[in-house]
Amino acid sequence: xxNKELADLIxxxxxxxxxxxxxxxxxxxLKDGAVVSRFAPSPTGFVHMGSLLSAFIESFIPKITxxxxxxxxxxxxxxxxxxxxxxxxxxxxxxFDIRIDEGMISETESIGEYGxxxxxxxxxxxxxxxxxxISDGLAYPCFCTEKDLEIMREKQxxxxxxxxxxxxxxxxxxxxxxxxxxxxxNGEKFIIRLKSPGKFENxxxxxxxxxxxxxxxxxxxxxxxxxxxxxxxxxxxHVIDDHLMxxxxxxxxxxxxxxxxxxxxxxxxLRFKEPKYGHLGLVMKIDETGARRKLSKRKDPEAAxxxxxxxxxxxxxxxxYLLTIANSNFEVWLDANPTSSIYxxxxxxxxxxxxxxxxxxxxxxxxxxxYISKLSAKEVYQNLLNYTKEYDKDFYYLIKKYEDYTINxxxxxxxxxxxxxxxxSYGDIKTHIWYMYDELFNSDKYDFQKITDxxxxxxxxxxxxxxxxxENDNKDEWFNKIKKLCDELNYASNxxxxxxxxxxxxxxxADVSTVIRVSLTTKSMTPDLYEIMKLLGKDRILKRTKIN
Ligand code: GLU
Numbered sequence: 001x002x003n004k005e006l007a008d009l010i011x012x013x014x015x016x017x018x019x020x021x022x023x024x025x026x027x028x029x030l031k032d033g034a035v036v037s038r039f040a041p042s043p044t045g046f047v048h049m050g051s052l053l054s055a056f057i058e059s060f061i062p063k064i065t066x067x068x069x070x071x072x073x074x075x076x077x078x079x080x081x082x083x084x085x086x087x088x089x090x091x092x093x094x095x096f097d098i099r100i101d102e103g104m105i106s107e108t109e110s111i112g113e114y115g116x117x118x119x120x121x122x123x124x125x126x127x128x129x130x131x132x133x134i135s136d137g138l139a140y141p142c143f144c145t146e147k148d149l150e151i152m153r154e155k156q157x158x159x160x161x162x163x164x165x166x167x168x169x170x171x172x173x174x175x176x177x178x179x180x181x182x183x184x185x186n187g188e189k190f191i192i193r194l195k196s197p198g199k200f201e202n203x204x205x206x207x208x209x210x211x212x213x214x215x216x217x218x219x220x221x222x223x224x225x226x227x228x229x230x231x232x233x234x235x236x237x238h239v240i241d242d243h244l245m246x247x248x249x250x251x252x253x254x255x256x257x258x259x260x261x262x263x264x265x266x267x268x269x270l271r272f273k274e275p276k277y278g279h280l281g282l283v284m285k286i287d288e289t290g291a292r293r294k295l296s297k298r299k300d301p302e303a304a305x306x307x308x309x310x311x312x313x314x315x316x317x318x319x320x321y322l323l324t325i326a327n328s329n330f331e332v333w334l335d336a337n338p339t340s341s342i343y344x345x346x347x348x349x350x351x352x353x354x355x356x357x358x359x360x361x362x363x364x365x366x367x368x369x370x371y372i373s374k375l376s377a378k379e380v381y382q383n384l385l386n387y388t389k390e391y392d393k394d395f396y397y398l399i400k401k402y403e404d405y406t407i408n409x410x411x412x413x414x415x416x417x418x419x420x421x422x423x424x425s426y427g428d429i430k431t432h433i434w435y436m437y438d439e440l441f442n443s444d445k446y447d448f449q450k451i452t453d454x455x456x457x458x459x460x461x462x463x464x465x466x467x468x469x470x471e472n473d474n475k476d477e478w479f480n481k482i483k484k485l486c487d488e489l490n491y492a493s494n495x496x497x498x499x500x501x502x503x504x505x506x507x508x509x510a511d512v513s514t515v516i517r518v519s520l521t522t523k524s525m526t527p528d529l530y531e532i533m534k535l536l537g538k539d540r541i542l543k544r545t546k547i548n
Contacts, residue, residue, distance in 0.1 A: 071104050097315050143172055398437055485512060491506050
């Protein structure tokens with residue numbers, strides 16, 4: 001029996017040959033140097049921060065090279081599939097403004113000419129190539145049961161030899177085609193394995209974009225190509241899909257490095273052009289105990305991409321942060337080119353960390369503070385509206401009602417050379433400005449500091465309002481009035497005098513301003529008090545300085 005006859009027996013329903021698919025998916029018509037890359041998650045329903053970093057880089061490079069970025073769903077492993085798992089991934093990517101040129105756009109639909117972009121719909125394609133490998137004598141059906149494989153493993157362990165289905169251990173490799181046909185006709189269950197021509201003693205080299213040259217033994221394992229359920233395993237699907245979808249750069253997690261010998265072998269045997277590979281390090285964090293560990297979906301809320309959306313951390317800031325951890329020279333570049341688009345940055349794979357990127361939420365929040373501080377008050381207002389509309393409806397209605405007032409509040413110490421950097425996220429803003437709204441002002445929790453005596457507080461406030469406060473004062477006049485108030489009540493209006501002879505005074509000008517500040521805002525720390533008072537206006541000031 002010829003190999004071809006065996007292949008026909010195994011795949012009687014495969015009607016196309018490989019030429020059909022080679023023609024169906026022609027070379028892409030892109031300019032030289034254009035990168036075609038993909039994000040290829042299982043449909044698990046969400047994107048983890050580590051995968052977001054990959055997805056971002058995978059989309060970044062095509063964008064700066066006029067290439068193509070596509071989303072392929074790898075659902076051949078039922079265990080990793082959840083219901084509506086594609087939608088969650090699409091939402092997370094969209095929330096991060098990571099746009100795809102091709103691929104899945106919902107649970108069932110896709111855009112692009114190189115699909116289907118979901119592996120479970122590509123069964124006929126995998127079968128066609130598996131059939132070709134069988135015809136060429138490069139693959140065969142394997143009838144070993146779980147039990148057979150277990151016994152093999154035990155023997156290998158006992159003999160202290162390398163574990164795996166290879167060489168003489170590969171029992172089904174040496175069956176004759178007649179024996180194979182017989183078993184198939186008898187209804188024995190089988191899977192399809194590669195007949196690996198490799199030798200473990202030989203070396204192959206991976207030219208990794210991130211890590212440089214890596215030497216590994218050649219693959220000699222007869223790996224599974226098609227499982228019992230008829231679907232391919234990762235290795236086979238990866239090679240077929242990335243070939244037919246014309247991927248030029250496979251960027252994926254470092255856990256795949258050790259599988260590269262299988263992949264390069266498959267690319268050779270199928271006579272496909274091999275893409276470039278870049279294996280990205282894990283995203284790590286330093287935990288409470290000081291240990292370095294993988295960022296974990298279970299333990300770290302910041303590992304879920306939805307976290308940033310819910311907190312209102314601007315995606316632009318997260319992108320800046322991702323580039324910071326992705327490329328060691330990005331920060332320096334950004335400092336030198338603060339107004340350039342990030343897409344002008346020359347990304348360099350060699351500047352990626354091969355030992356994993358350390359994820360530091362504090363640093364991300366600082367980048368975010370910096371980013372928000374540079375926006376105009378109107379931009380912050382608009383973003384705050386978008387955020388609160390989804391996450392804080394009451395506040396949304398309030399800031400919508402007082403649009404100009406809110407923009408003015410957001411403008412305190414903004415739109416200047418050194419803007420204030422209070423807000424790390426849009427979710428944060430309310431905690432900084434709520435006291436500006438009578439609807440939210442709550443005088444239950446004053447944070448008086450040094451001066452806490454009720455009578456003294458009232459004396460300061462009453463004297464200030466009755467004798468010194470004038471809503472029309474400019475900043476200098478306003479400040480001089482507070483100094484005068486201090487002089488009158490025997491507080492040092494000059495810090496130097498106070499430091500020299502503290503015993504001569506009841507306190508100093510900072511203590512007095514704090515009393516005014518706290519009465520108006522309940523907080524002892526706020527942005528510029530003069531600006532705040534200007535915005536609050538006379539009525540509110542008169543009301544709030546009457547403390548019982
Ligand atoms: N589905 C694989 C994973 O989830 C993709 C690996 C790759 O990008 O090739 O890790």
